[in-house]
Amino acid sequence: MATLEFFPIDVDYITTLAGRALIRIFGRTVDGKKVCIYDDTFEPYFYVFPRKQTDIRPLIEKLTTLKIKDTPHISFVTKVDIVKKHIIGEEREILKVFVNHPSDVSVLKKEITFFKEATGVAESDIQFYKRYLIDKHITPLVSCTVEGEEMEDTVNCDIILKARNIQQTNDALIKNPKILAFDIEVSSTLGTPNPKEDPIVMVAFYGNEGYSKVITWKSFSQPKKHVEFVSDEAELIIRFKDTITEYKPDYIVGYFSDGFDFPYLRDRAEKYKIKLALGLDGKPIKFSKRTDINTTRIKGIAHIDIYKFIVRAMRDTLDVESFDLDTVATKLLGEGKADIPITELHHAWESNDQEKIRAYCDYNLQDAKITYRLTNLMLPQLNEFVKVVGLPIDEVSRMSFGQLIENYLMRRVQEFNEIIPNKPDYAEKKRRATESYEGGYVYEPQPGTYNDIIVFDFKSLFPTIISAHNICVSTITLNQVDSIPSPDILVNRKLTRYYFSHAKEGFMPVIIKDILTRRNRIKEIMKKDEKKDPVLDARQYSLKILANSFYGYLGFSAARWYNNACAASITAYARQYIKNVITKVKENGFNVIYGDTDSVFFSLGNKTKKDALLFLQEINRELPSLMELEFENYYPRGIFVMKKGDEKGAKKKYALIDEQGKIKVTGFESIRGDWSVIAKEVQKKVFEIILKDNDIPGALTYTQQIIKQVYAKEIPLEKMIIKKRLKKDISDYENIGPHVEVAKRLQQRGEKVTIGTKIAYIINEGKGIVRERARLLDETESYDSEYYVKNQILPAVAKIFEVLGYDEKSLIMQEQSSLSDFSKK
DNA sequence: TGGTTCCACAT
DNA sequence: CAGTTTGGAACCA
Numbered sequence: 001m002a003t004l005e006f007f008p009i010d011v012d013y014i015t016t017l018a019g020r021a022l023i024r025i026f027g028r029t030v031d032g033k034k035v036c037i038y039d040d041t042f043e044p045y046f047y048v049f050p051r052k053q054t055d056i057r058p059l060i061e062k063l064t065t066l067k068i069k070d071t072p073h074i075s076f077v078t079k080v081d082i083v084k085k086h087i088i089g090e091e092r093e094i095l096k097v098f099v100n101h102p103s104d105v106s107v108l109k110k111e112i113t114f115f116k117e118a119t120g121v122a123e124s125d126i127q128f129y130k131r132y133l134i135d136k137h138i139t140p141l142v143s144c145t146v147e148g149e150e151m152e153d154t155v156n157c158d159i160i161l162k163a164r165n166i167q168q169t170n171d172a173l174i175k176n177p178k179i180l181a182f183d184i185e186v187s188s189t190l191g192t193p194n195p196k197e198d199p200i201v202m203v204a205f206y207g208n209e210g211y212s213k214v215i216t217w218k219s220f221s222q223p224k225k226h227v228e229f230v231s232d233e234a235e236l237i238i239r240f241k242d243t244i245t246e247y248k249p250d251y252i253v254g255y256f257s258d259g260f261d262f263p264y265l266r267d268r269a270e271k272y273k274i275k276l277a278l279g280l281d282g283k284p285i286k287f288s289k290r291t292d293i294n295t296t297r298i299k300g301i302a303h304i305d306i307y308k309f310i311v312r313a314m315r316d317t318l319d320v321e322s323f324d325l326d327t328v329a330t331k332l333l334g335e336g337k338a339d340i341p342i343t344e345l346h347h348a349w350e351s352n353d354q355e356k357i358r359a360y361c362d363y364n365l366q367d368a369k370i371t372y373r374l375t376n377l378m379l380p381q382l383n384e385f386v387k388v389v390g391l392p393i394d395e396v397s398r399m400s401f402g403q404l405i406e407n408y409l410m411r412r413v414q415e416f417n418e419i420i421p422n423k424p425d426y427a428e429k430k431r432r433a434t435e436s437y438e439g440g441y442v443y444e445p446q447p448g449t450y451n452d453i454i455v456f457d458f459k460s461l462f463p464t465i466i467s468a469h470n471i472c473v474s475t476i477t478l479n480q481v482d483s484i485p486s487p488d489i490l491v492n493r494k495l496t497r498y499y500f501s502h503a504k505e506g507f508m509p510v511i512i513k514d515i516l517t518r519r520n521r522i523k524e525i526m527k528k529d530e531k532k533d534p535v536l537d538a539r540q541y542s543l544k545i546l547a548n549s550f551y552g553y554l555g556f557s558a559a560r561w562y563n564n565a566c567a568a569s570i571t572a573y574a575r576q577y578i579k580n581v582i583t584k585v586k587e588n589g590f591n592v593i594y595g596d597t598d599s600v601f602f603s604l605g606n607k608t609k610k611d612a613l614l615f616l617q618e619i620n621r622e623l624p625s626l627m628e629l630e631f632e633n634y635y636p637r638g639i640f641v642m643k644k645g646d647e648k649g650a651k652k653k654y655a656l657i658d659e660q661g662k663i664k665v666t667g668f669e670s671i672r673g674d675w676s677v678i679a680k681e682v683q684k685k686v687f688e689i690i691l692k693d694n695d696i697p698g699a700l701t702y703t704q705q706i707i708k709q710v711y712a713k714e715i716p717l718e719k720m721i722i723k724k725r726l727k728k729d730i731s732d733y734e735n736i737g738p739h740v741e742v743a744k745r746l747q748q749r750g751e752k753v754t755i756g757t758k759i760a761y762i763i764n765e766g767k768g769i770v771r772e773r774a775r776l777l778d779e780t781e782s783y784d785s786e787y788y789v790k791n792q793i794l795p796a797v798a799k800i801f802e803v804l805g806y807d808e809k810s811l812i813m814q815e816q817s818s819l820s821d822f823s824k825k
Numbered sequence: 826t827g828g829t830t831c832c833a834c835a836t
Numbered sequence: 837c838a839g840t841t842t843g844g845a846a847c848c849a
Binding site for chain 3: 044046102103104105106107109123124125126127128130131315400403426429558
């Protein structure tokens, strides 16, 4: 008998020779050993609802004799218990049905739906390992104590234990997990690397304590210590495998490795008949291709595609044009990729340019290194999600917020003895998708520029409403006694109110309060801390987005706890609160400019910032607990573009400048990526002149000046380049865009153009439609001024000038001599 | 207006 | 406990 403390990393189950399920937990012990725990004490089960009380006995009889033969396997029930459970708040006697094997659950469930004594089944769609983690209260990465016997097995672990008893005894998180980041480089001619032709030429690893390794199959003189030469690509792949096996990482990390590195390695390994048997159980890597989304999983090791997580977690907060590795790393780490164009790797490799190959090895290692560093940076957030949701890190890293919330709820509702609702079927999802309700309130601004702007916003508005008004699927009621109605809600063109019982706190408010107080605790610690601990910050931030996702979850058609009425009530309260604030802002002599869902923008007029802050305190005194209106910022100037009277879908479009001179632009996102440099430049500069210098005529003159230069061909050609990527094979395009047309010509020239090739073109002067005039930089004689003014520059700035009273004509008119002559709208 | 289509990112 | 699982913008009649 041995006792052991360890941190679970990966959990699954296997089937024994006797046909029983055996839970398997891979992890790392406190002293750094790889461990595998087997647990055969857990039995699969689900619930069955009897139609009526008198059906219980015959139903149990029927269940216990139920056998379904699907040779060679027989599915059968092993035991039936009568249990009391809550179904959305209401207690009922139902049957807990234990079965022989996890796969029996779905087999038997299908049969039981035809039983006249039963009205349905529940919790039959929860994977066995999830069920295990939930029921045993085990959270991956958090310390577990296990008692059991050591045993022999083929898994590649230092210790193998058959568990007798396993439990989470404290909340210590895994310290210094072994992380191994990797990256491959491919020698490809042009466009997307093609795994059928283009070989992997190098692979780099970066791990804890500066562990570095680059493997490549062309040698050069005086290589760095970490460089390993092999004879060919096949050996490179074998050494790739060995390196991982020897390093024994807990996490393997790549940047877009689900989508590129691993699938590529798979294809190349296949060519040489090499098995990528990286799993600790000796099994190969598992690839799953779900329509568009690839995932690569390794048994016993958590594979994290940190790109996926960064995009999911930071899409709204990280202000970048693209989530490519260089941009993200530069922004988050202050360190980007090595400065050498990857497009030239092919040439260097083919021509045996030793110096360049050496440089590409450094480049390769740098990619692995920044991937490693990004992982470390994101780890506190990932850990927080793992701790809250209770699932393995590789899974959590790929989950949407809806899934995170759902899995969190599935775990937490156990405390309330709640049954987990079934996932909706396709028809139900469709039906739900048609249900809509009113969203947040928008106070539409008068377009124009404003000075001395104050912004207040509600701190976590939706979560605090859920908590303050006890909004929950379990408290919503038809019984108007002891319950409080929501504000009026428009349902099918009729004003309605939903009622929420306040007799007992619902489980959703309780759970959300937990998240919010947990977050507040972290923020309290942070306040005392002089140098804001980034780990704590990441943790409080992840709790914030988790809390904020709750509302969206209630309105998400595929959610188990979908509830349109709850979602509609939350926004109804939100509208009430923000309208109330807006009214008070006006009453207090400020000028309201704009408001959206949880925020209000107003100008001070002849009042002061201090007045505004005192007023804020006043408002907060009246708000229920946890709800709070916050001072967001003060902006000396701002410009609002959206129009009053526009349809309700009017997009928020505004730009603000803060006291530090930093310009915050919202809603002008169309000007990015595939626009020409000149268009982006003009828009940026126009904002600067208007907001920094408060010089509208100046901005106008500047724009006219640029347009004049465009017509005079004074703009360097480089600034006119438009870049678009080929997404399918040239022949597959039905609509031939300019970039496709150029790609065709490139191909005729004998250049290799494949899916993924980025085409950079310039629209030239001449006859014909736009695509006929698209040329490469070196083919360009003279760009089409008209096109660039009308399709690039004007769209970028016209909206801005429009609100200032100038139409497009005034921007292009060259003859006008003084500003006063410009046509005012 | 709503229903398609495209696209991220990797070399 | 399985194979219908993205999400947002641009485009298009």
